[in-house]
Amino acid sequence: MLERHAALLDPAPQDGAPRWLVPVLVAAAAASGGVLFYAVGEPLFAGLFLAGMAAMLVAAFVIDRRTTAQLLPDPTSQAGEERAMSAAALSLSPDAAAISDANGRLLVANEIYRERFAGSPSPLDLATSEGGRDALKTACRIALRDGMASASGIEVEGGTLNLDLKRIGNDADPAILWSFPGAPQPDALVVAARRLAGRTGESLASAGVLAALVDDEGRVIAANRPFTNRALSLSEEDRPYFIDLVESSEDGLLLLKAEEGRGGPLKGVHVPVDPASEDGAGTIFLFDHGQQPSETTSEQVQMLLELLPLGLALVDRDGRFLTMNSAFRTAGGIEGGGMPAYPGDLVVKEDKAAVADAVRRNARGPAMSGDLAVRLAIAPKEPVALTIAGLRGLGDAAVLLLLKDNSEEAKLKRQIAQATKMQAVGQLAGGVAHDFNNILTAILGHCDLMLMRHTPGDSDYDDIQQIKSNANRAANLTRQLLAFSRQQTLRPQVLQLPDTVSEVSHLLKRLLGETVELQVKHGRDLGPVRADPGQLEQVIVNLAVNARDAMAEKGGGTLTIRTFSVRAEDVADIGSEILPVADYSALSISDTGSGIPPAILGKIFEPFFTTKEIGKGTGLGLSTVYGIVKQSGGYIFADSKVGEGTSFVIYLPVHVVEEQDARTPAQVKAPDPESELWGSGTVLLVEDEPMVRTVAERALTRHGYEVLTATNGEEALEILARGEEIDLLVSDVVMPLMDGPTMGREARKDRPDLPILFMSGYAEEQLRKSIDIVNVSFLPKPFSVQELAEAVRKVLTDK
CATH class of the missing domain: 1.20.5 (Single alpha-helices involved in coiled-coils or other helix-helix interfaces)
Known part of the structure; x- marks a missing residue:
């Protein structure tokens, strides 16, 4: 029923x-x-x-x-038709999704969004705190400016949520796509109802237990078969009140009204669905009552406890454990078949008195319940909630303890916090690197221009070379920042790990010194991987240098570099929860140094974290390694024992060699001689940074080009509107007012064959995802005068 x-x-x-x-x-x-x-x-x-x-x-x-996606009023325009199409597309999303205008007004929402957020509010109104609303507004502004944004940990009614934002539509009428990955937590009452109507209810029925689920109003919303047959046989209501189905006997027991005195008295136990809630929703269990607690009754109680997903234990009036289920043992860290004497034995010394006092009050006073924050002896750093409820009419059991195993939840919270922190620092690092790249472009460009007027032997030649060398060192630092934030420009190739290790081995022997022995071992049947060989060599060098420093404290040691293959069927044996099942080619770098303490091991990949003395390390080495490996689609793990050494293992997925990849890679073309970099034609240069614009203009002019300059996108479009012959458009990507891609799209409307060369301090891969213009080239900053001339000559030659 x-x-x-x-x-x-x-x-x-x-x-x-x-x-x-x-x-x-x-x-x-x-x-x-x-x-x-x-x-x-x-x-x-x-x-x-x-x-x-x-x-x-x-x-x-x-x-x-x-209707699966709801479309709000729209102006009768082409934008309205586009949003109607967006509404149909949103209905296909497995997650909650919505579209708003630039001010956050809700335009389109799919069915999942409306079910998850009752009333279909604007995405900006989902947050329950002022800080959350400010975070959503900031994310909206960033999405409008940069094309995409994200926010995490936003407090909403019923928990927290993460969301991704993306700018859609045209510049005249921009809109924001809001997506909320991950399904909300299921309603605990719904889950309990399904369990009671399914196998759990049948198991209870076989044990002779009557079970009914009541909501916060006391209505019966689900029941197992014995309860339905005995208590609901005369009820005509769809959801009757529980108190209308039972009556109390003189000795405080329960009688079913439907049996009209023919059935025996029953004991009743109420187990709440959410122990922290006081709404009364939960499951009521009814047991046949006997004069003395029988062995059968004890078996029923134990069976009941084992069926429930919560960690439950029963305590007598003296505060001793009577029984507990396996979930309680797991949550409390109880090993073997034994059982501690008192609940206080599970917690740290400081919490023993509070637990014992709460158990005593609930056992001897009026029946009540409450939560107590305690720290378990097995995990003293993670407080957990221990629910203590008084019991009456269940034999020797006087107190019910509920303990939830929240180890996975705590682990996920730490992972989310770590990921959020790394993402925030990565965005900061990427922004700093972009600004530095503009400055370094100007420094390197002026150095190149000055070197054109000086020859070796001049008094200023060595000084200029020293300035250029220091600028290149600074450029390497910005590349490290971009590598950590996974925003660098990679040049991936299909390669074999043993070949890469062999290329860098001669350099490692010089870096390690005479006190460190280098051993290289290669496995068999390694599959090819797709990675940037230069960046992969940097990973090996960084790990080797760290190993050398760790072994220096012990006067030397052995560095072992090993390559081996990992088949998909062997991934489960590794014991990692985050490594997907696939074929991998692995690279292991192990040392015999001093090792890393467990308290520090979890922080080694964080930026600017270092255990070296001041002035001996930037703290970017391992974070750079982490960024390169992740951007290459791989995984890196560290294992260390203090006093024995440290081992880093990198897993790179095996690349499926396609026909075009199987061909012999072309030899790297030697740089063009200076004489071949001269060209002719008119170049429109668009750059908002005056120092970069000046260097680029002088460099292109010296190589034979006629250069027209513009400080922003609007000025460039005005020059194009004059009808002048333009052979190449060279533009920065990120500019105020109108950015490079927007200006490029407008320019292509009248000149569809106009070659475009974008230059930016951000990564090419990141930019190509947001630039929907075909046939464009890219030049990363910082660049030298020769690199700029080579890029311009190549674009004009391939035109």
Whole structure:
């Protein structure tokens, strides 16, 4: 009769007019038509007319209810048609998704969004705190400016959420796509109802236990078969109140009203669905009562405890454990078949007195319940909630303890916090690197221009070379920042790990010195990987240098570099929860140094974290390694024992060699001689940084080009509108007012064949994802005068 929880949410309409207005108007029209037909003496036509209008109303209602994505009022424009198409697309998303205008006003929402957020509020109104609302507004502004943004840990009603934002539409009418990955936590009451109506309810029935689930109003919303047969046989209500089904006997036991005195007295135990909630929703278990607690009753209680997913334990009036289920043992860290004497034995010394006092008060005083924050002896750094509830009428059991195993939850919280921190620092590092790249471009460019006027032997030549060398060192530092934030420009190739290790081995022997022995071992049947060989060599060098420093404290040691293959069927043996099942080629770098303490091991990949003395390390080495490996699609793990050494293992997925990849790679073309970099033609240079614009203009002019300059996108479009012959457009990507891609799209409308060369301090891979323009080239900053001339010559040659 009551097999499941049938509570449903009915989303509220979002249209400008109430949903009931259209049906009322149609019904009024139908009634008017029926009266008209009846007045003219045609009752048959009047009846048919009314029946037809009723069928149309029913069809309209069904279509309205089945709408999967809700479209709010839109202006009658092309944007409205695009948003209607977006509404249909959103309905295909497995996650909650919505589209708003630039001010956050909700335009389109799919069914999952409306069910997850009752009332379909604007995405900006989801946060329950002022800080959360400010974070959403900031993310919205960033998405409008940069094309995409994200936010995490936003407090909303019922928990927290993460979301991704992306700018869509055109510049005249931009919109924001909001996506909320991950499904919300299921309703605990719904889950409990399904369990009770399924296998769990049958198991309870076989043990002779009557079970019913009640909501916060005390209504029975689900029950197992014995309860349905015995307690609901005479009830005609769909969801009766529990108190209407039972009555209390003189000795405080329960009698089922449907049995009219024919059944025996029952004991009742109420287990809340959410121990922290006080709404009363939960499961009520009824046991047949005997004069003395029998062995059968104890077995029923133990079976019941084992079936429940919560960690439950029963304590007597003296505060001693009577029994506990396996979930309680797991959460409390109880190993073997033994059982501690008192609940206080599970917690740290400081919490023993509080636990013992709470158990004593609930055992001897009035029946009540409450939560107590304690620290378990097995994990003293992670507080957990211990729910203590008084019991009556269940034999020797006087107190019920509920303990939830939140180790996985705590682990996920730490991972989310770490990922959020790394993402925030990565965005900061990427922004700093971009600004530095502009400055370094100007420094390197002026050095190149000065070197064109000086020859070796001049008094200023060595000084200029020293400035250029220091600028290149600074450029390497910005590349490290971009590598950590996974925003650097990689040049991936299909390669073999043993070949890369062999290329860098001669350099390692010089870096390690005479006190460190280098051993290289290669496995068999290694599959090819796709990575940037230069960046992969940097990973090996960074790890080797760290190993050398660790072994210096012990006067030397052995550095072992090993390559081996890992098949998909062997991934489970590694014991990692985050390594997907696939074929990998692995690289292991192990040392015999001093090792890393466990308290520090989890922080080694954080930026600017170092254990070296001041002035001997930037703290970017391992974070750079981490960024390169992750950007290459791989995984890196560290294992260390103090006093024995440290081992880093890198897993790179095996690249499936396609036909075009199987061909012999072309030899790297030697740089063009200076004489071949001269060219001719008109170049339109668009750069908002004056120092970069000056260097680029002088460099291109010296190589034979006629250069027109513009400080922003609008000025460049004005020059193009004059109709001058332009052979190449060279533009920065990120500029105020109008950015490079927007300006490029506008320029291509009138000049579809215009070659475009973008230059930016951000990574090419990141930019290509947001630039929807075909046939464009890219030059990363910082660049030298020769690199700029080579890039311009190549684009014009390939035109």
